[in-house]
Amino acid sequence: MSILAKKIPLFNSPAKSSKPHPKKKKPAYVEVNSDDNLNGRKKRPLTGNTNATNYTKQPQAQSTPPRKKQRLANALDVLQEQRRQLPIAKGKEALVREIREHDVTVLLGETGSGKTTQIPQYLLEAGLADSGMIGITQPRKVAAISLAQRVSSEQGTPLGGLVGYAVRFDDVCGPDTRIRYMTDGMLTQELLGDPLLSRYKVIIVDEAHERTLRTDLLLANLKRILKARNGGTDGKGKRKEGNPLKVVIMSATLDAEKFSDFFYNAKIIYVKGRQHPVKIHHCVQGQTDYVDAAMRTFFQIHVDQPPGDVLIFLPGQEDIESLQKSIERLANQLPPNHSTVLVVPIYAALQTNATKAISIPAPRGVRKCILATNIAETSITIPGVRYVIDTGKSKENRFLTGSAGGGFETLLTRDITKSSAMQRAGRAGREGPGYCYRLYTEEAFTAMAPTAEPEILRCNLTQSILQLLCLGQDIQELDLMDAPDVDTVSSALRTLFILGALDSHRELTPIGRKMAAFPLNPVHARALIASKEHACTAEVLDIISVLEASSTLFVDVADKRTAIADARRKFIHPAGDHLTVLNASRAYQAVGGSDEDEKVDKISRSARKEWALAHFVNERTLREAASIRKQLQQRCDREGIDWRVSCGEREEPVLLSLAYGLSQNTALITPDGSYKQTIGQAVVKIHPSSSMADVKVPAIMYDELVYTNQIYARGVSSINKSFFATIGALNRREA
DNA sequence: TGGGGATTT
Numbered sequence: 001m002s003i004l005a006k007k008i009p010l011f012n013s014p015a016k017s018s019k020p021h022p023k024k025k026k027p028a029y030v031e032v033n034s035d036d037n038l039n040g041r042k043k044r045p046l047t048g049n050t051n052a053t054n055y056t057k058q059p060q061a062q063s064t065p066p067r068k069k070q071r072l073a074n075a076l077d078v079l080q081e082q083r084r085q086l087p088i089a090k091g092k093e094a095l096v097r098e099i100r101e102h103d104v105t106v107l108l109g110e111t112g113s114g115k116t117t118q119i120p121q122y123l124l125e126a127g128l129a130d131s132g133m134i135g136i137t138q139p140r141k142v143a144a145i146s147l148a149q150r151v152s153s154e155q156g157t158p159l160g161g162l163v164g165y166a167v168r169f170d171d172v173c174g175p176d177t178r179i180r181y182m183t184d185g186m187l188t189q190e191l192l193g194d195p196l197l198s199r200y201k202v203i204i205v206d207e208a209h210e211r212t213l214r215t216d217l218l219l220a221n222l223k224r225i226l227k228a229r230n231g232g233t234d235g236k237g238k239r240k241e242g243n244p245l246k247v248v249i250m251s252a253t254l255d256a257e258k259f260s261d262f263f264y265n266a267k268i269i270y271v272k273g274r275q276h277p278v279k280i281h282h283c284v285q286g287q288t289d290y291v292d293a294a295m296r297t298f299f300q301i302h303v304d305q306p307p308g309d310v311l312i313f314l315p316g317q318e319d320i321e322s323l324q325k326s327i328e329r330l331a332n333q334l335p336p337n338h339s340t341v342l343v344v345p346i347y348a349a350l351q352t353n354a355t356k357a358i359s360i361p362a363p364r365g366v367r368k369c370i371l372a373t374n375i376a377e378t379s380i381t382i383p384g385v386r387y388v389i390d391t392g393k394s395k396e397n398r399f400l401t402g403s404a405g406g407g408f409e410t411l412l413t414r415d416i417t418k419s420s421a422m423q424r425a426g427r428a429g430r431e432g433p434g435y436c437y438r439l440y441t442e443e444a445f446t447a448m449a450p451t452a453e454p455e456i457l458r459c460n461l462t463q464s465i466l467q468l469l470c471l472g473q474d475i476q477e478l479d480l481m482d483a484p485d486v487d488t489v490s491s492a493l494r495t496l497f498i499l500g501a502l503d504s505h506r507e508l509t510p511i512g513r514k515m516a517a518f519p520l521n522p523v524h525a526r527a528l529i530a531s532k533e534h535a536c537t538a539e540v541l542d543i544i545s546v547l548e549a550s551s552t553l554f555v556d557v558a559d560k561r562t563a564i565a566d567a568r569r570k571f572i573h574p575a576g577d578h579l580t581v582l583n584a585s586r587a588y589q590a591v592g593g594s595d596e597d598e599k600v601d602k603i604s605r606s607a608r609k610e611w612a613l614a615h616f617v618n619e620r621t622l623r624e625a626a627s628i629r630k631q632l633q634q635r636c637d638r639e640g641i642d643w644r645v646s647c648g649e650r651e652e653p654v655l656l657s658l659a660y661g662l663s664q665n666t667a668l669i670t671p672d673g674s675y676k677q678t679i680g681q682a683v684v685k686i687h688p689s690s691s692m693a694d695v696k697v698p699a700i701m702y703d704e705l706v707y708t709n710q711i712y713a714r715g716v717s718s719i720n721k722s723f724f725a726t727i728g729a730l731n732r733r734e735a
Numbered sequence: 736t737g738g739g740g741a742t743t744t
Contacts, residue, residue, distance in 0.1 A: 140741065168743055185743045192744060214742065316739060348740065373739050395739035411738060455741090463743085519743040550741075558737090635744090688736035706738070714738080 076156045083154060086114035087272050095119065095269065096126045099202075103230050104247045104266035106259045110273020111426060115250055116206050117151050120179045123202055128246060129178055132201035137184040139212045140379060141167040148172070148181040168519070169627050184214040188221070191471060196225050202246045208259060209251040209419070210378070211454035211481075213464060220480045222247050223263065254419050254450050262481050276429035278388075282442040290314075290391040291323050293439045297389050298327060301437070302341065302367055303334075308386025308434075309368040311376060313424050315393045315413045320345045320371045321558050327369060339365045346380065347373040351555050351618045358382050374416075377423050381430070388428040392416055392440040399460045400707070401491035406523075406664040407460065408682075408705030415440075418448045454482045462492040462522050466501060469508050470516045498664055499526045518635055520548060523703075527661035528632070528641070531654075536647035537636065539582060539654045545629035546581050546621065547703060547715065553581055553625075555616040556689060564616045571615075572691045575651050576700070576717030578658055580691050588612065588622050652720075655701075659719055662701040666719065669698055675713070687712040 083089060088109070099105050099119075109115035120134045128134075138144040148165035155162050164173030166182040173180055184205070190197060197203065203222060208215055222245075230244045249259045249266070260266045287293040294312050301310055314320050324343045331341035344357050361384055362368040368384065374394050376382055396414045401407040416424075421438065428434025438445065461475065461484055468475050475489060496502045499522055501512030508516075515525035524544040531540035546553050556564065571587065573579035591611045592604025612619035636643040647653045659666075667675035667684050673696060674683050684705060686693050690713070692700065703715030 183742065185741095189744050210741090212741070318737075349738075375740065377740085379740070397739070409738095413739090467743085517744090548743095552738075556737075631743090685736090687738090689738085693736075708737075710736095712737080 072156070079154050083114075083118065086118060087112065087274050088114040088118050091271065092118075092122055095271075096122050096128070098267060098269055099123065099246060099248060100126070100128060102246075102267050103226055103244070104249070104263040106249045106251065106256050106263070106266050106268045107271060108253050108256045108268060109250060109271040110253075110275060112274035113271040115271055116147055116204075117154065119248065120202075120204065121151065121154065123246075124178055129201045132243075133177065133199055134179050134202040134204065135187060135197075135200045136179070136181050136204040136206055137187050137215070137218065138181065139184060139207050139210050139215060141183055142379070143207075144181040144183055145170075148179075151179060151181070169631065184212065184218050188214055188218050188467075191221055192467075195471065196228055196243075197245070198229075198243055200245065201243075202248065204248040204250060206250045208249045209255055209451065211452070211456075213455040213459060213461075216454055216456045216481055217464060217468070217478075219249075219259075219262065220478045223479055226263075252419065258481065275426060276431070276433045278425050278429040278434045278436050280425055280436045280438065282438050282445065283440055286441055286444060287439045290393060290439050291319050291326075294323060294389050294391055295326050295330070297437050297439065298369060299330065301387050301389075301435075302331075302369075303338065305387065305435075307339070307367060309362065309370065309382075309384045310387040310389060311370045311372060311382060311385045311427055312389040312391070313372060313374065313376065313394075314391055315395045316373060317347050317349060318558070320347060320373070323371055339367050342366050342368045343371060344368060345371045346375060348375055349551050349555075349618070351612070351616075351620065374420070376427065377420060382427065383431065385427055385430065386432065386434045388424055388434065388436040390416075390421060390424045390436060390438045390440075392421065392438060392444065394420065396458075398458045399488065401485075401487045406462075406495050406679075407491050408707055408711060409460075410707040412708070415444070415448060417450060417452050418445065419451045421445060421448065456480065456484050457482055457488075460492065461488055462495050463520075465489065465492045466496060466512065466516050466522055469502075470513065495664060496522060499523070499661065501526070514639060517639055518632060520544065520632070523661040523665075524548060525661070527658045528636075530660035531657040532641045532645075534647070534653035534657045535645050536650075536653040536657055537641055537643045538646040540657050541629055541632055541636070541643055542585050543578050543582050543654070543658070545625040545632065546585050548628050549621045549624040551618050551621045551624075553584060553617055553621050554689070555618050560616070567615045568691075573651070574718075575655060576692045577690050577703075577715050578717045579651055579654065582654070584615070584617055585622065585625065587615075588617065588619075589626075655717060655719060658717070659701055662703070665703065665705070665713075666699065666701045667713065668721075669696060669700075675700060682711050684711045684713045686716050687714045690714065690716045692716040692718065 088095070107115060107119070116136065120136055123129060123134055136147070138147070144165050144167050148163055149159060152159045152161065152163035157163060160172040160174045161176050163179045164177040164181070166173055166180060166186050168183070168186070187197070187203070205215060205218060205222070208219070225245055226247065229242070247263070249263070251259055256268050260268050291314070294314070298310055298312065312323070314323065324345055327341060327343050342362055346358060358370060358380070370376070370382055370385070372382075392415055393413050394416050395411055398410045399407055400410060425436035428436050465475050468478070475484065493502065493506065496512065497504070499515070501509060501515050501522060503509050511529060514529055515522055518525045518528060520528065524547060527540055528537070528544060531537040554568065571580050571583040573583055588608060588611065592607040609619060612622065633643045664679055666678045668678060670676050674685070676683050682705070684702075686700070687706070697718040699719045699721045700713065700716050701719045702713035704713075706712050706714055
């Protein structure tokens with residue numbers, strides 16, 4: 001105990017006697033965000049059809065043996081009983097009535113209400129889908145897939161039958177599909193082929209409070225579609241004959257009125273959830289060193305409190321690594337009468353599949369301590385958590401335009417929002433009563449912003465603006481809940497002009513239209529198109545597939561940096577990061593034979609896994625890149641680009657093609673050895689993770705600028721001064 | 736010398 005005695009506890013006697021709030025006393029906060037406990041692991045999938053790895057695109061006509069049939073029937077009974085027990089079931093008739101009577105309904109549903117799984121089924125049963133479809137959008141792929149699995153098993157039909165899903169790379173819907181779960185990006189894409197989304201009778205936008213860019217663009221388009229298909233928007237306007245649409249917006253409580261206002265005072269309906277009480281402790285004093293405070297609080301819980309896993313929210317990988325080390329070190333010094341501690345880190349860049357380690361329950365007498373970024377706020381459900389420690393911090397990404405070429409991102413640690421804090425606390429009450437220890441004062445909580453700023457105000461809009469232009473829409477004329485900054489829009493338009501996607505009248509050029517045909521960042525789309533003429537599409541495709549994947553290729557763990565540098569040396573190309581990525585990606589693809597025919601067998605798969613681990617590259621990134629590359633190859637076929645064309649060992653064509661896309665992201669060396677942008681005035685430093693960090697070359701191009709404590713260029717390659725200076729003009733001339 | 740989290744016919 002000596003290690004703890006020296007430190008003053010942060011929380012006054014968290015009380016062995018202090019029980020969570022009794023039932024009659026409502027907890028101060030309940031989680032109101034997602035309802036993914038409905039597809040949690042307590043309720044096992046009941047038929048083979050619900051297994052994610054086991055579906056077929058066409059629903060199978062299975063001949064089921066009688067005994068199994070009986071078992072399935074019983075399982076279905078159990079599911080139907082569970083459905084009836086859901087809080088939302090009591091309000092079924094009223095809900096259907098309200099939705100039937102109004103064109104737009106805003107639904108506030110707490111966690112565990114069952115709204116996302118039940119409402120589509122209620123509406124289908126009530127005939128609101130008529131002969132059309134009910135579409136339900138989600139911001140994340142995993143949610144769309146698991147919800148569809150759950151609902152299809154509740155219906156007793158195979159996935160892809162009555163109930164299906166559509167996400168990138170995966171459309172599991174058939175001719176009979178009436179309930180379609182999908183990502184909001186998929187539905188936005190559908191607009192291109194069908195601007196009125198006429199095959200949907202009902203569209204449900206779930207998790208709307210997250211205000212992702214795609215959700216916002218979808219909401220604007222739904223408002224337009226309502227006018228076109230319904231005449232009125234609130235059910236009172238002049239009705240049009242034909243094909244009216246119903247829209248249901250599902251959100252957390254904090255900003256429901258904003259959605260209602262946007263849709264002409266749409267009716268708001270509140271649905272109660274089912275969540276266990278969480279007792280919240282605030283710090284008496286603000287903490288400056290939140291990592292140390294988290295460590296002390298953890299041991300206070302570990303020593304004083306009954307068993308139960310602890311989840312600690314931290315801003316980033318660096319803090320997670322350092323806290324893991326100090327907790328493990330101190331846990332070893334505890335007297336043997338204390339249970340052992342198992343620390344599990346989780347953040348997106350982790351190369352191993354973190355969800356696996358988390359879902360394995362800790363053995364008896366072991367307390368699991370999960371150190372997570374806000375990946376655990378929405379994307380990953382962690383079972384068994386009884387205690388949450390919330391540092392109140394997260395990293396926030398913001399796009400700044402300024403004069404810095406294509407602009408740059410900032411990535412700074414900031415205070416979270418109230419909505420985030422409630423979400424984090426709610427993670428302690430999923431399976432039973434829980435506790436949340438906030439490493440900030442109650443006053444600090446009160447002072448937090450209620451919700452995060454919508455993404456449309458924070459991110460680079462180049463790709464979305466290009467997409468909208470293909471729909472014939474001008475982002476500045478679109479009726480959005482929040483209009484983007486003028487500077488962000490003009491910066492995006494300038495980038496599109498420099499890339500040759502727009503002419504001087506803001507009209508889409510043939511190159512622009514071609515760029516939009518690829519699901520890519522316009523900068524990468526431009527490089528891909530340029531690769532055709534420079535006969536190096538195979539190489540460029542390999543590179544941009546990796547750059548477009550959601551995690552970085554190269555793994556970095558602070559205390560393994562020497563081993564990592566040794567393993568990486570063989571990939572490093574003197575021209576820089578882009579060709580280094582190409583080397584690593586090709587080395588991976590060569591392990592266990594080529595995967596051109598998709599016939600990577602089990603042995604090759606494990607060989608690749610081993611290879612990736614040994615070389616400190618993130619295999620998840622490479623597998624994702626392979627899917628992206630395959631999709632891009634198909635698109636290339638349609639657009640008349642031969643993706644097999646390779647330039648062999650020559651590096652010049654590859655760098656030149658990339659430079660077409662990155663012409664705005666270039667810098668020249670100055671006499672003092674720093675790099676200064678060619679467009680814009682900023683001095684940029686090469687990010688330490690780059691293979692170019694210690695090399696001086698006359699000119700560089702880079703994938704992006706990130707401001708943390710300096711402006712860093714990431715994804716850097718050396719570039720020939722002679723061609724890059726004119727390339728911006730080249731783009732425009734060809735357009 | 737150091738990157739939170741999503742997503743695309």
